[in-house]
Amino acid sequence: MPTESKHHHPRELPDPVICTVDVVLLTLVENALQVVLARRAQEPFRGLAALPGGYIHPATDRDARDAAERVLREKTGLQSPYLEQLGVFSGPGRDPRGWSVSVAWYALVPWEALESRWTDHLEVTSTSQVRGLPFDHERIVHEALDRVRSKSSYSSLPVHLCRESFTLPQLQAVYEATLGETINKVSFRRKMEELGFVEPIPGATTGGAHRPAQLYRLRDEFRRNLSLTDRGINSGG
Amino acid sequence: MPTESKHHHPRELPDPVICTVDVVLLTLVENALQVVLARRAQEPFRGLAALPGGYIHPATDRDARDAAERVLREKTGLQSPYLEQLGVFSGPGRDPRGWSVSVAWYALVPWEALESRWTDHLEVTSTSQVRGLPFDHERIVHEALDRVRSKSSYSSLPVHLCRESFTLPQLQAVYEATLGETINKVSFRRKMEELGFVEPIPGATTGGAHRPAQLYRLRDEFRRNLSLTDRGINSGG
DNA sequence: CGAATAGTGTCTGTAAGACAGTATCTG
DNA sequence: CAGATACTGTCTTACAGACACTATTCG
Numbered sequence: 469m470p471t472e473s474k475h476h477h478p479r480e481l482p483d484p485v486i487c488t489v490d491v492v493l494l495t496l497v498e499n500a501l502q503v504v505l506a507r508r509a510q511e512p513f514r515g516l517a518a519l520p521g522g523y524i525h526p527a528t529d530r531d532a533r534d535a536a537e538r539v540l541r542e543k544t545g546l547q548s549p550y551l552e553q554l555g556v557f558s559g560p561g562r563d564p565r566g567w568s569v570s571v572a573w574y575a576l577v578p579w580e581a582l583e584s585r586w587t588d589h590l591e592v593t594s595t596s597q598v599r600g601l602p603f604d605h606e607r608i609v610h611e612a613l614d615r616v617r618s619k620s621s622y623s624s625l626p627v628h629l630c631r632e633s634f635t636l637p638q639l640q641a642v643y644e645a646t647l648g649e650t651i652n653k654v655s656f657r658r659k660m661e662e663l664g665f666v667e668p669i670p671g672a673t674t675g676g677a678h679r680p681a682q683l684y685r686l687r688d689e690f691r692r693n694l695s696l697t698d699r700g701i702n703s704g705g
Numbered sequence: 706m707p708t709e710s711k712h713h714h715p716r717e718l719p720d721p722v723i724c725t726v727d728v729v730l731l732t733l734v735e736n737a738l739q740v741v742l743a744r745r746a747q748e749p750f751r752g753l754a755a756l757p758g759g760y761i762h763p764a765t766d767r768d769a770r771d772a773a774e775r776v777l778r779e780k781t782g783l784q785s786p787y788l789e790q791l792g793v794f795s796g797p798g799r800d801p802r803g804w805s806v807s808v809a810w811y812a813l814v815p816w817e818a819l820e821s822r823w824t825d826h827l828e829v830t831s832t833s834q835v836r837g838l839p840f841d842h843e844r845i846v847h848e849a850l851d852r853v854r855s856k857s858s859y860s861s862l863p864v865h866l867c868r869e870s871f872t873l874p875q876l877q878a879v880y881e882a883t884l885g886e887t888i889n890k891v892s893f894r895r896k897m898e899e900l901g902f903v904e905p906i907p908g909a910t911t912g913g914a915h916r917p918a919q920l921y922r923l924r925d926e927f928r929r930n931l932s933l934t935d936r937g938i939n940s941g942g
Numbered sequence: 943c944g945a946a947t948a949g950t951g952t953c954t955g956t957a958a959g960a961c962a963g964t965a966t967c968t969g
Numbered sequence: 970c971a972g973a974t975a976c977t978g979t980c981t982t983a984c985a986g987a988c989a990c991t992a993t994t995c996g
Contacts, residue, residue, distance in 0.1 A: 482761065523718070532806065556793050654951095675994095678993075681949085912967095913968085915968070916967045918974080
């Protein structure tokens with residue numbers, strides 16, 4: 469990858485670049501998408517709520533994904549949520565410490581996974597009103613939301629916001645929350661059948677008032693890989 | 706983004722990370738997708754054909770995209786091809802110099818844009834037989850191909866492999882090349898009408914034998930932004 | 943039985959693919 | 970006019986959305 473044309477001398481390395489990871493951790497509270505923020509323990513922006521992030525540690529991280537998983541673990545205790553790379557945000561101005569590269573990731577977890585390990589340096593904000601974030605974190609959040617919305621329209625992505633077991637009406641509500649629009653019930657169920665990433669849990673149904681609903685679970689093959697369709701789950705992608 | 710918990714002392718920075726960009730430059734020769742490789746002028750892997758790449762230069766690059774554009778300019782003379790971020794490839798093993806982060810990009814250009822500035826340190830390889838690339842460049846190429854194929858099925862992406870003016874049958878052939886499958890002619894023309902990213906050039910048609918074809922051009926609004934459809938241009942996404 | 947939620951049957955409109963037709967050039 | 974390529978009209982099929990119907994619980 470290097471290209472400089474100094475001949476015969478040991479070549480100069482360019483100035484070092486600050487290498488970090490940032491994670492947009494999304495969850496659903498009462499069918500509204502929320503971002504999880506962590507109060508910063510260090511400068512810069514100490515005390516401010518920001519995306520969970522940190523330096524890449526070449527000594528211990530196996531790659532950038534590993535760094536993102538470590539950061540998530542350190543700040544939220546989450547072990548292995550659904551995690552996907554969003555992209556790189558870079559430049560001299562985004563971090564006051566200097567020219568930086570941040571590998572941004574987004575993660576989806578059911579609220580219940582967070583609730584148990586909650587600590588007071590964490591907070592949740594509705595995605596519709598994230599404001600005042602340091603660095604370029606607001607831009608990162610918005611790009612993550614765009615990505616999640618777009619992927620939700622043709623994949624099993626939103627299922628990772630659901631608990632271990634869920635009903636189809638619940639899953640539909642989750643899709644509607646991430647897509648920001650209502651979905652036709654019949655079409656939705658047809659699509660879920662076609663995509664085949666959920667399976668009914670034999671004999672398990674919801675209790676409570678009204679007709680009980682069949683409980684479903686994510687099929688194992690789709691824990692790490694999404695199920696995709698080209699024709700779209702809703703009308704407008 | 707940093708998280709270490711040293712109190713009151715200036716915190717230790719982690720070891721530096723090698724920061725580079727790599728570009729998967731794609732073009733079409735006789736309706737077959739080709740990758741453009743550059744022979745490496747420097748160690749490691751001096752003399753081997755590899756993806757055009759190089760260090761990020763914090764002193765002069767405004768961001769990673771700027772670095773990728775510079776690298777492309779330096780190695781191929783290309784000024785501003787269609788260029789999109791693919792993602793980050795990282796880890797201790799991919800570069801013999803040490804723990805590295807490469808921001809990978811893919812670019813699409815018409816063959817004619819390259820032909821003129823060709824130099825002997827460049828070579829083209831059919832995407833179906835890229836082999837023996839250093840680093841993890843083979844993986845990067847394959848991910849770029851997946852991405853291009855997938856985006857081609859619902860966007861105007863492939864048009865960037867066409868020259869300034871082109872006919873609809875030519876454009877269809879380009880789509881078929883990137884998708885690797887034939888497309889129904891009527892459906893294709895309906896889709897192009899619907900997507901609306903091309904416009905007929907008034908009065909311009911092809912010469913030569915047979916019925917002349919209407920020449921089209923990319924509409925200005927879609928030079929930097931793709932035109933998207935949710936329903937797919939071909940059958941299988 | 944009524945309210946409420948879960949789940950299905952079926953009709954209709956829309957959009958994609960197949961196929962065959964018409965159009966326009968060269969030699 | 971034959972051959973070749975560009976373009977279009979139209980039929981058929983598949984799928985998405987609308988809507989109404991049935992099913993099953995609780996009180």
